[in-house]
Structure formats: C-alpha cells, structure tokens
Amino acid sequence: MQGTVIVIGAGRVGTALQARSAEINVPCALVGRxxxxxxxxxxxxxxxxVAVRNDDLLDVVARVPRPxxxxxxxxxxxxxxxxxxxNALQRATRGLIYFAVSQPGDPITPGGTSxxxxxxxxxxxxxxxxxxxAAESVDWGRFSFYELQKMxxxxxxxxxxxxxxxxxxxxxxxxxxxxxxLVAELAAVGRAASGVDxxxxxLVDSLCDYSKTIPDYRASTxxxxxxxxxxxxxxxxxxxxxxxxxxxxxxxxxxxSLKGS
Numbered sequence: 001m002q003g004t005v006i007v008i009g010a011g012r013v014g015t016a017l018q019a020r021s022a023e024i025n026v027p028c029a030l031v032g033r034x035x036x037x038x039x040x041x042x043x044x045x046x047x048x049x050v051a052v053r054n055d056d057l058l059d060v061v062a063r064v065p066r067p068x069x070x071x072x073x074x075x076x077x078x079x080x081x082x083x084x085x086x087n088a089l090q091r092a093t094r095g096l097i098y099f100a101v102s103q104p105g106d107p108i109t110p111g112g113t114s115x116x117x118x119x120x121x122x123x124x125x126x127x128x129x130x131x132x133x134a135a136e137s138v139d140w141g142r143f144s145f146y147e148l149q150k151m152x153x154x155x156x157x158x159x160x161x162x163x164x165x166x167x168x169x170x171x172x173x174x175x176x177x178x179x180x181x182l183v184a185e186l187a188a189v190g191r192a193a194s195g196v197d198x199x200x201x202x203l204v205d206s207l208c209d210y211s212k213t214i215p216d217y218r219a220s221t222x223x224x225x226x227x228x229x230x231x232x233x234x235x236x237x238x239x240x241x242x243x244x245x246x247x248x249x250x251x252x253x254x255x256x257s258l259k260g261s
C-alpha cells in the first residue's frame with residue numbers, strides 16, 4: 001500500500017503493529033499520549049488506526065483534526081457499535097482483529113482472518129496482508145455477522161479462562177460442553193439485539209478454531225461495559241434469561257455487577 005499508516009495508541013497492540021510494519025518497510029507513524037500527534041496534520045486519505053481502550057475513544061477522537069476523522073479505523077473489541085453511532089462515528093471504518101499480543105513489547109501472534117468494513121477496509125486488508133496477517137474487506141452485513149462471533153468469543157472465553165485458571169486452548173480441549181452452553185446464551189442475546197443469526201454449531205466451531213491458533217493465550221473478564229456487561233444489560237432489557245452466564249460470572253466475583261439482571 002502507498003502512504004503512511006498512522007496508529008493512535010502506543011500500547012501493546014499499537015506498538016506491535018508499528019514494529020510489524022517496519023519489518024516490511026511500510027511507513028507507520030505511532031501516536032502516543034504525549035507524542036506524535038503532528039502526523040495527523042498530513043492531508044486526509046491514509047488510514048488512522050485507533051488502538052486505544054474503549055473508554056478512551058471519545059477523548060482520542062476529540063484530538064483528531066476534523067479533516068482526518070473520516071480516515072479513522074476503529075479496531076476495538078466489544079460492543080462499540082452503538083457508542084460510535086451515538087457520537088456520529090458510524091461511517092468510520094471498523095476492524096475485527098484476529099491476532100494476539102500477550103505482553104507489551106511482544107510480537108504479534110497471528111490468529112485467524114481479520115475483517116474490515118468501511119472506506120479504508122481495502123487499504124487495511126492490504127496492509128495486514130503485506131505484514132503476513134490474513135485479512136479481508138467485507139460489506140457491512142457480513143461484518144456484522146463476524147462482529148457477533150467476536151463478541152461471543154471475548155464474552156465466553158474471558159469468564160471461562162478466569163473460572164478454570166487456564167488458557168483458551170485448554171478451554172477448547174477440556175471444557176467444550178460448558179463453552180457451547182454459554183455461547184448458546186450469548187448468541188441468543190446478540191441475535192435479539194442485532195438481528196444477526198449465526199448457527200450455533202458453526203459459531204462454536206469457529207470460536208474453537210480461532211482459539212486453537214493461540215492456545216496459550218489467557219483471556220480474562222474485563223472492560224465490563226463493553227463485553228460481558230453488554231450481554232447482561234441487553235438480556236435484561238429484552239427479557240432473556242441467562243442462567244449460565246449469571247452462575248459463571250458470580251463464581252468469578254462479578255455478583256455485584258449482575259444486580260438487577
């Protein structure tokens with residue numbers, strides 16, 4: 001690809017992307033909390049990847065010059081769709097990233113195919129491809145299908161890894177029945193909220209296949225509002241019973257967060 005990719009967020013993901021891009025001699029400007037913002041003064045046209053925590057999204061966007069906001073690419077996990085829409089960012093490019101970076105400074109461990117949708121979807125898929133990371137640009141409908149899959153992955157494997165004190169590979173090999181029951185509940189909530197229907201056998205197989213590519217990765221329950229909390233709140237609003245999730249989340253110390261569900 002031509003031009004310079006800009007990555008906002010000098011954490012483990014942003015730093016790993018810059019390092020991987022440098023290996024193939026593709027310019028990538030890394031913007032941290034207090035440095036690198038001058039890169040955004042360039043004319044619009046190249047992707048600006050936002051690799052920060054969900055809670056920091058609006059503060060970061062506020063610092064981006066208005067002409068560059070159409071270049072934003074959001075790669076956050078979790079339920080950010082409504083948040084972006086409520087803040088007039090629904091036309092921005094979105095990405096679902098399928099790789100792992102276990103610790104700050106670690107290299108990327110490739111997983112499955114990453115998915116992008118939006119104006120910079122093709123540019124992002126080409127950049128990832130050049131870095132040896134499988135990626136595709138898809139339409140919004142197909143992206144929504146994959147988005148529900150990724151939501152189910154993070155909301156299922158986080159609590160299960162916490163409960164069993166084991167990485168994702170062991171969940172697949174030793175606790176698949178428990179995983180399938182939990183995913184069935186999550187998918188029902190997601191289907192009610194988005195209208196997207198992913199067949200359960202396919203969904204469970206795809207989540208397990210991805211986990212097998214990063215078997216030593218230890219998921220965890222975090223970012224409550226954007227992950228498990230979204231499923232809990234959505235289930236409550238729509239009158240969907242989630243006994244498996246309640247029992248699991250209570251067992252790992254989230255009883256207070258479940259009040260009212």
